[in-house]
Amino acid sequence: QLTLKESGPTLVKPTQPLTLTCSLSGLSLSSTKVDVAWLRQPPGKALEWLALVYWDDDKHYSPSLKNRLTLTRDSSKNQVVLTMTNMDPVDTATYYCAHRLYGAFDSWGQGTLVTVSS
Amino acid sequence: DIVMTQSPESLAVSLGERAIINCKSSHSLYSSFIKNYLAWYQQKQGQPPKLLIYWASTRESGVPDRFSGSGSGTDFTLTISDLRAEDVAVYYCQQYSSYPYTFGQGTKLEIK
Numbered sequence: 001q002l003t004l005k006e007s008g009p010t011l012v013k014p015t016q017p018l019t020l021t022c023s024l025s026g027l028s029l030s031s032t033k034v035d036v037a038w039l040r041q042p043p044g045k046a047l048e049w050l051a052l053v054y055w056d057d058d059k060h061y062s063p064s065l066k067n068r069l070t071l072t073r074d075s076s077k078n079q080v081v082l083t084m085t086n087m088d089p090v091d092t093a094t095y096y097c098a099h100r101l102y103g104a105f106d107s108w109g110q111g112t113l114v115t116v117s118s
Numbered sequence: 119d120i121v122m123t124q125s126p127e128s129l130a131v132s133l134g135e136r137a138i139i140n141c142k143s144s145h146s147l148y149s150s151f152i153k154n155y156l157a158w159y160q161q162k163q164g165q166p167p168k169l170l171i172y173w174a175s176t177r178e179s180g181v182p183d184r185f186s187g188s189g190s191g192t193d194f195t196l197t198i199s200d201l202r203a204e205d206v207a208v209y210y211c212q213q214y215s216s217y218p219y220t221f222g223q224g225t226k227l228e229i230k
Contacts, residue, residue: 037219047159047167047210049219062218063119096166103214104157106178108166 002026004036004097004109012087012116022080022097022109029055030075035100038071038082040093041111048093052100053080087116120145120213124222130230137198139225141211146191147174155215158187158196161224162207170209171196203229 008020020038027034033055041047051061053071061069065084072081080097094113098105121144131137147155154174159167169178171187174194184199198205206229211222 046223047212047221049212049221052219060217064218098166101169102172103155103219104169104172104212105159105167106169106172108168111166 002034002099002107004099004107006095006097006109006112008095008112008114010113010115012114013118014088014116016087018084018087018091018114020082020095020097020112020114022082024078024080028075029073029078029080036073036080037098037100037105038095039098039105040095042093051082089116092116119218120147120216120220122211122213122220122222124211124225126225127223128226128228130228131201132230133201133203135201137201137205137227139196139209139227141189141194141196141222143192143194143213145215147213147215148191149215154190154194155213156187156189156194157212157214159210159212160207161210167210198227201229
């Protein structure tokens with residue numbers, strides 16, 4: 001059974017970059033066709049899809065954030081890393097990684113709350 | 119971007135009754151090759167979303183058959199029959215027909 005877990009800083013200063021790691025267990029990135037996405041949810045608001053990396057390393061980003069996002073697949077560590085540059089208080093949210101099934105997301109991490117504040 | 123609009127924003131339903139949540143997309147989500155690229159999620163307070171339905175009407179493994187999805191093209195419905203207290207949550211629809219994937223604004227379901 002696939003499980004995902006997000007890790008990274010809980011507090012980031014404005015203009016600084018954010019790096020989040022999604023660690024997978026139960027499936028191997030190097031031997032299984034696993035697609036992983038990042039999504040976020042500001043407090044009390046709706047879900048927003050950020051980025052997706054396919055098993056073959058093909059990547060897609062939200063156009064509104066594309067210039068700020070970078071996805072990296074590390075098969076040796078079974079991790080997917082999201083980097084977001086130039087953080088702003090409006091980026092305060094719970095960030096989730098999730099496994100893509102046909103386009104829907106069938107397994108989610110518990111999420112990590114990131115606050116952007118000086 | 120495809121805009122997903124849910125209605126109502128909130129609803130209160132009595133235990134044992136039926137709850138109906140609607141989702142409308144700004145573009146058709148239908149493909150004659152594969153069907154409708156629409157999913158439904160349930161999110162309880164303090165938890166990540168849980169996938170209920172994909173391909174508009176295919177129930178995820180382990181999801182009770184009280185939950186059903188219907189619709190095609192641009193209009194979709196999530197129906198929860200025999201409402202139980204544990205169904206209190208926010209429900210989201212999501213399209214995966216084209217990038218960027220987009221979600222509805224959510225519908226908050228409460229017990230009357």
